[in-house]
Amino acid sequence: MTGSENTWTLDRRAFLISTGIMGLAQGGIALANMCQEQETCVGGLEAGGIQSIVDTNVYLFRWPFRRVSDDSTEKLVARLRRYGVVEAWAGSLEGVFHADMRGVNQRLVEECARWSDLLRPCGTIHPGLPDWEEDFRHCVDDCGMKVLRLFPNYHGYSLDSPEVEALLLMAAKRGVLIQIVVEMEDSRTQPYLFRVPPVDLAPLERLLKRIPDVTIMLLNAHRTCSPTQLRRWMESGRVFVDLNMLEGVGGIERLVETVPVERVCFGSFIPLFYFAAAWLKMRESRLAPEVQQAIATDNARHLLEGVLTG
C-alpha cells in the first residue's frame, strides 16, 4: 500500500464519483442516467487547482477514416464546456485533405462563429499550393486569425522549402502564431494505402535562427521529439509545445524537468483523441497549482498576447 488507506480511499471515492462510475448519492443522479456527463469532473477540476482550460489542439469536422463521437461541433462544444474549457483553438480536418483552402477556412470561420465565445478558428495554410499567400491574407486580414496551422507531411512539403521560410517571415511580421502539426496518427495504425510519416523537424533550428521573431507551436510532437530536442529549439527561438501524444507515467512532470514550464500548453486533439486522456494527464502528474494553471490556461493566453504585441 502506498500512502495511507484513508487517503487513497477518499481520493478514489472523489475520483469515482466525479467520473460517474459510482452513483451520486448526494448529487442524486442515478447511475443508469449518467451517460453523457459521466466522464466530467468539475469537482476534480476544482480540487486539482485548474480553474479553466485553453485547449490549443482542437479540430472541427470529420476525419475521413472513422466516425468519432465529437465530430459534430455541437457535441464537441458540449464536451469542452463540461470539462471547463473556456477557449479552444480549432483547426479544420478538411484542411488536412482539401486543396480549396479558401473554402476550408471560410467554413471553419463560419462554424466557429456559432460558438464565438469558445472557438478560435485556426486556418490552414498549404504553402505548396499556388497562390498560398492569398490564403494567408484571407485568414489574417479578412478573418482576423491569429493562429494558423500547417500539415507539412500531409501536404507533401519539407520545412526547408523556401515557401515555408516565406510563410514564417510573413507570420512574424503580422504577429501570427504558426502551429506545425508533427503527426496526426501513429504510423503503425495508419491505413495501409495512406501512410504519412511524421514531419522532419531537423530544419527548424535553421529557420529559428533566420527568423528570430516567429512564434511556433509544435502539436503532437512528443512521439517524434525528445524533451531535450524540444528544449534546444526553445532555447533557439519562440517555440511552444502542446501536451498531446506525451506518454509515460507522470509525463508532464518529466517534461517540465527539461523544458521551461511557460512553453507548455494544454492540448487534447479532440475529437480524434478522447478529451479525458489529456485531462487526466494533469491529474497523473504532481504539479504545483500555479504550474497546472499555467499549462492549462495562462501559457496559451500569454503566448497569444506576446504574438499580438510582438
Add this chain to the structure above:
Amino acid sequence: MSREESAFEIWDVHVHLAGIAGQTPADRLEKLLEYADRLGIRRVCVFMGTTFQYDPSPEEMAQANREVRQAIERFPDRAFGFVYLNPNHLSASLDELNRHVADGPMVGVKLWVAKRCADPALDPLVERATELKAVVLQHTWLKTTGNLPGESTPQDLAVLAGRHPETTFIAAHSGGNWEYGLRAVRPYGNILVDLCGFDPTAGVTEMAVRTLGAERVLFGSDAPGRSFATQLGKVLGADIPADAKRLILGENLRRILRPILQQKGIRL
C-alpha cells in the same frame, strides 16, 4: 470501505516494471503505484521484469519472473503477477509456469514476441496454464509498418483460441490496429481484449463494446511506457453506459481471475 465502493475498484491488467526508475523491482512497483493512486487505480497486473527481452533465454526468463515476484510480494494487496514465458524454450517455460503459478502466487501467463502464437509449439504451455486456471495474455499487433518476425497478430491468437476453447485469452492492445483486431477476435468468446498500448484514439472503446460486448473488454495501461491517464481516458471518455465502464475498469478482470484466485485462497 463499503461493499458498494469495493465493487468499483479499478484494476489494470497490463503493467510493466521496465521503464521506471528504482533500485529494486519492488521500488519500481512502489513508484508505479504512486501514479496509479493519483488516478484511483487499485490493483495492477505486472509482468516481464526490469528489462524487455524479445526472445529471452531460460535464464533471462527466470530472472524476469524473479523480479516480478520480488515486486508483487511487497505489495500483495495491490499487484498480481503474470509469468513471462518463451515458447522457444518449452521445458524452461513449463518449469517457470509451475514454479510461479502452480507453486507460487502468480495468476496469469504473459506471452510477447518470441514466437507467433498460432504455432502448435504453444499448445503444451496453454494446456498447462488452463489446468492451473491461469489466464493467458498474448501481445497482439497488426502494424501497418510491419510486425517483428515473432510478433503475433490478432488473427494468430484467434487460431490459438480456436484450438483451446477452455482457455481464457487476453488479446493485448486489441491488436493495436484495433479496427482489424477487434474483428479478428470477435468469433472467439474465450478471447477478451485489453485497450492499452496505443494512442487514446477516440472510438476504440465504443467499437470494442459494440463488437465484443462490454464483458470482453479490459482496462489496461501498459504503464510505465504509456500513461495511466491516457489509457484510462479511453474508458472514462467513451460514450458507453456506466455499467459498461464498470465492467471494463475492473469487474471483467475480477471475473476471469476469480477461479485461480479462489484456488489460491486469495479473497477479494
